Amino acid sequence: MNTNYPALEKAIKIAGAQTKLSKAIGSSQQNISYWLRTGKVAPDKVILIEKATGVSRYELRPDIYPSEESKQAA
Template sequence: MASAAKAAGSQTALAKALGCTPQNVQWMCSTGSVPAKHVLKIEAVTGVSRHELRPDLYPQVSPTLEQMMLRNAIPGQSVDPAVNSSSTEVA
């Protein structure tokens, strides 16, 4: 939660974005407990992932097949399944 306050600029700035008091944000930072009603707004305002804020509510999402292909791609190899460099013709 401290990373969210830092990303927002301050606890006061985050409180204004959430429509709550700075004391409420200070409590969230000190306890590490983020109420579920604030999670998505904090993510939108700060870029801190919902998983980081509340992993109990938002478990880590498994990567898609495309993400796995991009991560494991060999340099210079196309990850587009419709492109086969050995069958392309040059005019």
């Protein structure tokens, strides 16, 4: 994999493959592939990916879940 979405790539690597991640979160492999292309995980799947892989919601969707540092700076 070589996309512009390192957080999702990290989650896929931890899960073992796109298909394994998709099964862990109740989605399809096609959705995982789409998210890699678009650079955005569906909002309703972010927490599930975090629970399944340990990749933080802040890494996966910083537009929805800003880091603590970002919140304090605002």
